[in-house]
Amino acid sequence: MEIIKTSELVYRYPAEEGETSQNALDGVDLTIEKGSFVVVLGHNGSGKSTLAKHMNAVLTPAAGKVLVDGLDTAEEENLLEVRRRVGMVFQNPDNQIVANVVEEDVAFGPENLGVPTEEIQKRVTASLKAVGMEKFADHAPHMLSGGQKQRIAIAGVIAMTPECIVLDESTAMLDPAGRQEVLDTVQYLNRERGITVILITHHMNEAVYADRVVVMDHGKVAMDGAPMEILTQVERLRALGLSAPPTVQLLHALRGAGWDVSLSALTVEDCADQICRALGA
Amino acid sequence: MLKDITLGQYFPGNSVAHRLDPRTKLILEVLYIVALFSANDWFVSYAFLALVLAGAIAVSKVPVKSLVRGLKPVVIIVCFTGIINLFWTPGETVLFSWWIITVNLEGVYRAFFMVIRIVMLIMGTFLMTYTTSPITLTDGLETLLGPLKKLRLPIHELSMMMSIALRFIPTLIEETDKIMSAQKARGADFETGSVLQRAKAMVPLLVPLFISAFRRADELAVAMECRCYHGGEGRTKLRVLRYQGIDYAAFAIGILVIAVIIALRYLNV
Numbered sequence: 001m002e003i004i005k006t007s008e009l010v011y012r013y014p015a016e017e018g019e020t021s022q023n024a025l026d027g028v029d030l031t032i033e034k035g036s037f038v039v040v041l042g043h044n045g046s047g048k049s050t051l052a053k054h055m056n057a058v059l060t061p062a063a064g065k066v067l068v069d070g071l072d073t074a075e076e077e078n079l080l081e082v083r084r085r086v087g088m089v090f091q092n093p094d095n096q097i098v099a100n101v102v103e104e105d106v107a108f109g110p111e112n113l114g115v116p117t118e119e120i121q122k123r124v125t126a127s128l129k130a131v132g133m134e135k136f137a138d139h140a141p142h143m144l145s146g147g148q149k150q151r152i153a154i155a156g157v158i159a160m161t162p163e164c165i166v167l168d169e170s171t172a173m174l175d176p177a178g179r180q181e182v183l184d185t186v187q188y189l190n191r192e193r194g195i196t197v198i199l200i201t202h203h204m205n206e207a208v209y210a211d212r213v214v215v216m217d218h219g220k221v222a223m224d225g226a227p228m229e230i231l232t233q234v235e236r237l238r239a240l241g242l243s244a245p246p247t248v249q250l251l252h253a254l255r256g257a258g259w260d261v262s263l264s265a266l267t268v269e270d271c272a273d274q275i276c277r278a279l280g281a
Numbered sequence: 282m283l284k285d286i287t288l289g290q291y292f293p294g295n296s297v298a299h300r301l302d303p304r305t306k307l308i309l310e311v312l313y314i315v316a317l318f319s320a321n322d323w324f325v326s327y328a329f330l331a332l333v334l335a336g337a338i339a340v341s342k343v344p345v346k347s348l349v350r351g352l353k354p355v356v357i358i359v360c361f362t363g364i365i366n367l368f369w370t371p372g373e374t375v376l377f378s379w380w381i382i383t384v385n386l387e388g389v390y391r392a393f394f395m396v397i398r399i400v401m402l403i404m405g406t407f408l409m410t411y412t413t414s415p416i417t418l419t420d421g422l423e424t425l426l427g428p429l430k431k432l433r434l435p436i437h438e439l440s441m442m443m444s445i446a447l448r449f450i451p452t453l454i455e456e457t458d459k460i461m462s463a464q465k466a467r468g469a470d471f472e473t474g475s476v477l478q479r480a481k482a483m484v485p486l487l488v489p490l491f492i493s494a495f496r497r498a499d500e501l502a503v504a505m506e507c508r509c510y511h512g513g514e515g516r517t518k519l520r521v522l523r524y525q526g527i528d529y530a531a532f533a534i535g536i537l538v539i540a541v542i543i544a545l546r547y548l549n550v
């Protein structure tokens with residue numbers, strides 16, 4: 001079953017005066033399976049955010065189609081249903097928190113959807129629990145750490161009972177601990193709740209969590225496959241303005257020096273194993 | 282300096298004042314302001330109102346220190362009002378006269394009570410914002426002004442704007458602090474020099490602040506849309522406002538206070 005399907009998706013931002021703009025998305029065909037964990041990579045300006053914004057009808061295609069759970073995002077009357085199904089978490093935690101109290105912020109989505117009061121209260125409690133922030137229900141968001149704020153933003157999305165969460169570089173502004181918090185949270189939601197996760201990121205290492213990696217380049221899907229398959233293509237990634245994870249790069253360099261190692265090591269442990277094996281230890 | 286700006290800050294708690302309905306607090310606040318401005322310019326009335334304020338502070342369990350700290354940024358306005366009243370009040374009993382400046386007894390009284398009035402007004406308002414979460418407060422305002430929606434006034438939009446403004450005050454203060462530190466590290470000086478020099482020093486502070494505020498507004502608008510925000514129509518609430526026993530009690534006290542103030546005015550004491 002697919003949750004999101006784009007076909008021949010083209011989008012171009014309105015050009016600034018005196019300039020001509022290029023297609024930010026240039027024929028994207030992508031089918032996201034329900035319950036999958038997809039990591040989207042790509043250098044700056046490759047169209048990742050633009051693609052993300054098409055997934056919940058913040059932008060609508062200039063040409064082509066985007067279907068969310070079978071609903072056409074271009075149809076005005078599908079707007080709320082599409083946005084309820086596909087929640088978004090953005091990069092800057094401060095700019096997506098609406099309320100001064102955590103639980104009021106989490107309630108914002110369901111309130112907009114006209115969910116009855118009692119049900120909202122249940123959802124808020126459950127969502128905060130799902131992200132491990134139930135102790136902070138009555139806290140002021142601006143006093144929380146970056147990772148905690150992002151988890152609140154995720155809870156705000158969960159409260160709308162979505163099918164899918166899109167995280168657009170949501171870990172980019174966080175410290176390593178905060179990043180881990182967010183990754184653990186989305187991994188839990190994906191594994192235990194069956195929520196589809198689309199994680200847009202700069203950090204190659206985050207691709208380890210995925211069952212599928214999509215690499216964007218100039219508004220097109222440049223690579224698409226299993227993480228191991230994509231991340232070990234050091235040269236191809238470099239040509240797309242990305243660098244393979246350090247472990248893969250190290251093994252790649254060793255291989256270039258004549259070592260007999262396989263590149264498939266995304267964790268430091270695997271990498272060490274490979275080297276040990278090659279050394280015959 | 283910026284840390285002193287406490288406007289719109291909320292101290293979570295569970296006192297009686299915290300539990301009052303925001304509409305009650307808003308109405309009482311209005312009654313309190315009416316009382317302050319209709320009070321007889323004499324010590325009895327203000328002593329009585331001070332007592333009322335002290336009682337409210339005690340009930341709310343808000344530390345007096347933070348209320349006083351909230352006064353700091355408005356000291357200039359208070360002094361200014363005091364001085365204007367001191368020199369520009371017509372009166373007979375001249376105490377002091379030099380060149381074009383005359384100070385008379387009426388002016389002294391007037392200035393004194395005006396200052397007291399403003400200080401008490403600010404403390405009372407802070408007491409309300411300290412004990413009410415901004416969203417609850419704007420919720421209360423929206424409900425109170427709800428009937429005006431029939432006149433096509435954008436009440437929901439206004440209250441949403443207000444609550445977002447309040448939500449972003451701490452964020453923008455933090456940001457201002459950061460930019461200030463960054464500019465200071467590059468040798469900017471915000472604290473010394475003439476007023477004009479200091480105003481000039483503010484320009485490199487305000488420009489990045491505004492740019493970032495606009496960017497924030499843009500991103501927030503998208504984030505709100507993503508969470509299905511589509512205006513006030515069909516919106517439900519996490520908390521439905523409902524008057525409780527304490528609200529009726531609070532109203533009774535409010536009316537009593539007004540009655541006393543009016544009585545004191547007629548008795549002219």
Ligand SMILES: Nc1ncnc2c1ncn2[C@@H]1O[C@H](COP(=O)(O)OP(=O)(O)O)[C@@H](O)[C@H]1O
Nearest residue numbers: 013014024042043044045046047048049050051
């Ligand atoms: N608001 C906008 N107005 C005009 N052009 C934009 C806007 N946002 C993005 N673009 C352009 O669209 C292209 C894709 O951008 P984006 O989707 O933000 O990439 P990414 O998220 O991968 O960095 C870039 O060339 C960028 O300059």
Ligand SMILES: [Mg+2]
Nearest residue numbers: 048049050169
């Ligand atoms: Mg982006």
